[in-house]
Amino acid sequence: MVRIAEATHQPVEALVTQSAISNLPPFTENAPTDIQPELLRMQIVDKDELTIQNSKFKKFQTGI
Structure with missing residues (x-):
């Protein structure tokens, strides 16, 4: 993930957040x-x- 962060000029924390959000299961209430x-x-x-x-x-x- 560090290499991706460096290549995209983003902080590692931003990539971790994006990864966590995109991997969260969808809400079922809908x-x-x-x-x-x-x-x-x-x-x-x-x-x-x-x-x-x-x-x-x-x-x-x-x-x-």
Whole structure:
């Protein structure tokens, strides 16, 4: 991140802030109330589980 900051003439702190803001999960209160609990659960699923579910979804999409 230091190299990016130097190359773009920005403070490292600005890049850290931008990174944190862009990686924050979206707020769920704008979603329909019936799916809000599921959206909140999705925010805490670990990466391995996401990888497994993504693989299943791709197989579903392609019909494999």
